[in-house]
Amino acid sequence: MSAEASNPAATPTPCEDAQGDGRWMSQHVRFVSECKEREPDVVFVGDSLVQLMHQFGIWRQLFSPLHCLNFGIGGDATQHVLWRLSNGELDNISPKVVVLWVGTNNHGHTAEQIAGGIMAIVQLIHNKLPHAHTLVLGVLPRGRMPNPLRERNAQVNKLVQDALSSLSHASFFNVDPGFVLSDGSISHQDMYDYLHLTAHGYQAVCEPLHAQIKSLLEKPAEN
Amino acid sequence: MSGDDLNPAAVPQPVEDLHGDGRWLAQHARFVQECKDGEPEVLFVGDSMVQLMEQYEIWREMFSPLHALNFGLAGDTTCNVLWRLQNGELQNIRPKAVVLWVGTNNHGHTAEQVAGGIVAIAQLLTNRLPKAKIVVLGLLPRGERPNPLREKNAAVNRLLCSWLPRLGQASFLDVSKEFVHADGTISSQDMFDYLHLTSAGYRTLAKPLLDLLLQILEETPEDRRASLV
Numbered sequence: 001m002s003a004e005a006s007n008p009a010a011t012p013t014p015c016e017d018a019q020g021d022g023r024w025m026s027q028h029v030r031f032v033s034e035c036k037e038r039e040p041d042v043v044f045v046g047d048s049l050v051q052l053m054h055q056f057g058i059w060r061q062l063f064s065p066l067h068c069l070n071f072g073i074g075g076d077a078t079q080h081v082l083w084r085l086s087n088g089e090l091d092n093i094s095p096k097v098v099v100l101w102v103g104t105n106n107h108g109h110t111a112e113q114i115a116g117g118i119m120a121i122v123q124l125i126h127n128k129l130p131h132a133h134t135l136v137l138g139v140l141p142r143g144r145m146p147n148p149l150r151e152r153n154a155q156v157n158k159l160v161q162d163a164l165s166s167l168s169h170a171s172f173f174n175v176d177p178g179f180v181l182s183d184g185s186i187s188h189q190d191m192y193d194y195l196h197l198t199a200h201g202y203q204a205v206c207e208p209l210h211a212q213i214k215s216l217l218e219k220p221a222e223n
Numbered sequence: 224m225s226g227d228d229l230n231p232a233a234v235p236q237p238v239e240d241l242h243g244d245g246r247w248l249a250q251h252a253r254f255v256q257e258c259k260d261g262e263p264e265v266l267f268v269g270d271s272m273v274q275l276m277e278q279y280e281i282w283r284e285m286f287s288p289l290h291a292l293n294f295g296l297a298g299d300t301t302c303n304v305l306w307r308l309q310n311g312e313l314q315n316i317r318p319k320a321v322v323l324w325v326g327t328n329n330h331g332h333t334a335e336q337v338a339g340g341i342v343a344i345a346q347l348l349t350n351r352l353p354k355a356k357i358v359v360l361g362l363l364p365r366g367e368r369p370n371p372l373r374e375k376n377a378a379v380n381r382l383l384c385s386w387l388p389r390l391g392q393a394s395f396l397d398v399s400k401e402f403v404h405a406d407g408t409i410s411s412q413d414m415f416d417y418l419h420l421t422s423a424g425y426r427t428l429a430k431p432l433l434d435l436l437l438q439i440l441e442e443t444p445e446d447r448r449a450s451l452v
Contacts, residue, residue, distance in 0.1 A: 018330075019330060019372060020370060020371050020372050021365050021366030021370045021371075021372040021373070021418075022366055022367065022368070022370060023365070023366055023367070023416055023418060026366070026367035026368075026417055027411075027416055027417070051415065051416065054415065055421060057280070073416070074416060074419075107241070107242055142244050142246070143244030143245055143246055144245065144246065144249035145245070145249075147243055147244040147245060148243045148244075149242060149243055149244045150244070188250075188253060192274070192277070192278060193246055193250055193274065193296075193297060194244070194246045194249055194250070195244075199278065
């Protein structure tokens, strides 16, 4: 896997305020203060797939009772999440589980670079929270029909799964219930824009995820 | 008002498939198909502000019963919406009301250009659907604190307010002030990323919008209306 210095996906990088309304930084600052105010057992970090989960009823139903915080920001790639976690979003908290879901927005990066970025985040989390278990969710397929991004995401998952297999403080979890149908298509009933999940799509992802998190929470603390 | 051929925000343009998964065209194709299958009384068209509305419960509660179709597409500018409407998304349907909500993504354009683009879309809708009422929604403020984009969106709204009455069948609904607190901030309880609405945020908008739509639908004599209210 690429060394961090030469892997843009593994180089902590804040998001530029291209539009001029400072929204990315506002969200980051809000997450940093939540770390000072709350004592979560579980922290979710990632992109819009994490962020939108918080907007649906399923979050209150399954995850609020587990004392979860949601640090998802739409559009984030691995290097953005790496920056956020290096700049306050893991401070003052000691969650037992960190759920990491990122990688689909790393446009222009190879599967190897993206996997390298994900592993850099896993390492950072372990450095900051040595007792936490990181659950890395597989990147979902996207697009209505087969396309290069599906292949890229599948390759990322394969590389990450391999890299995680030797670690005890982190594991890979596949949350794809089979979104790709037999004709190769993804239904808009699951992903309304062939990328983001509907409430129905989230149901299929969150139920097994919830069970997995619960079993991690019930284990004795890692050393 | 900017002439259409001088206004880049009024030039129809599809979205380029930069990422390689063809999602924009796939969504457009699905909307064109829905025009063949459905007989909507209300059509919603615009960007992610429109698209996301359909994902929340309020859509099922308030707008599905009106036989509404949602042709919102995240990221769209006025150019993209114009292109979609000219390329199949108005075929075979005769809605009585069209809700248009677009403009916040027109980053390369001035407020005048954006307002001109929105009016161009309203004009197109009026030409293609002479009996329909067009409801244009004001661009909401964005960003946690005051910033240039808030000023720009407010300027677009002021222009729309004065330009739209010339179209006759267009009305303008702006709930912007409901979202900005006394200290100038927008709450993440209303906009989870200081742009996109939460479920609570949508409710603030949905009530006056639904009232307006019911009024429009009631004005048009129709047997099916009896089942609604």
